[in-house]
Amino acid sequence: MFGKLYLIPVDLGHPSFEALFPTLNREITSTLTHFVVENQKSARRSLKLIFPEIKQGELSLLTLDKNTSELDLNPALDWLKSGKNVGVVSEAGVPSIADPGSLMVKLAHAQNIEVIPLIGPCSIFLALSASGLSGQSFVFHGYIPIDKAEKTRFIKEMEKATGRNQAQIFMETPYRNNQMLEDLLSVCKEDTLLCIACDLTLPNQYIKTQTIGKWKKLKTEDLHKRPCIFILGN
Incomplete structure (x- = not known):
């Protein structure tokens, strides 16, 4: 069974998770170890804000920015096809909205992989x-x-x-x-x-x-x- 692709919103600069996001976001993020991210440094900061107990050393991050090709995202598709759930994280706000994350979402749909958007600020x-x-x-x-x-x-x-x-x-x-x-x-x-x-x-x-x-x-x-x-x- 394929994994699911979660679109994980991040803050727009506000330092409080509780002020902006439902607890479901934290619950889901806490179960993930594989992420497609626009910027690895900012993604690690954002993930720490969402789930402070996250173990950074256990995370697998794949960069998706304006220079990323479809072929570059094959490792993420392999994760999903092996049954792993994957999160997509933008530098700010909601993934795929004015954001390169839309490429990952398009490829997931082409493989009939379920895409689940989470709630957050845009x-x-x-x-x-x-x-x-x-x-x-x-x-x-x-x-x-x-x-x-x-x-x-x-x-x-x-x-x-x-x-x-x-x-x-x-x-x-x-x-x-x-x-x-x-x-x-x-x-x-x-x-x-x-x-x-x-x-x-x-x-x-x-x-x-x-x-x-x-x-x-x-x-x-x-x-x-x-x-x-x-x-x-x-």
Whole structure:
């Protein structure tokens, strides 16, 4: 009998397991010794937070990042085919959502291996649910272009899509967040809505939705090096 593939969410920076996760996550994680992880160092830290008694020396970790190929994941498929349950762990949040873990999940389905997602925080959906923007129709773009001309064109395309009541969700490398806000304020129309959601689940969490016109008048938070989700809507 094949093992099961568990998708194990991790924190977004909050130090308390009990504040964010159901006890079932700890119960399941405590039974696993084989993991597919985006980053081995951060995965060991996250697993320690979930299950403090975990024996690090007994763990088998296989890296799955943006450079990993399907062939590289054959050892994980072999684990599953031998009957071992395997956990997938991202660097932050939920595996497979804006995360390379989706490749492992796709390969598991191709082999008729059961995939079980566990409950945990996902910054994309936390931001959307708190934004007041469309939760019926939305697109997550990930990182948008860096080149100024391409970025301007992309922002205008996203803004146009909001006219169909479709929320446009995207992010930026944290050290470029302030520049991203400046670009949005200079490119978008006054009545376009913008949600900024940063440091989600943390004590200094900041979530605000205003029109571009109002954002221009506000004394905005310093977003530098803070994990942020941006959402455009109408």
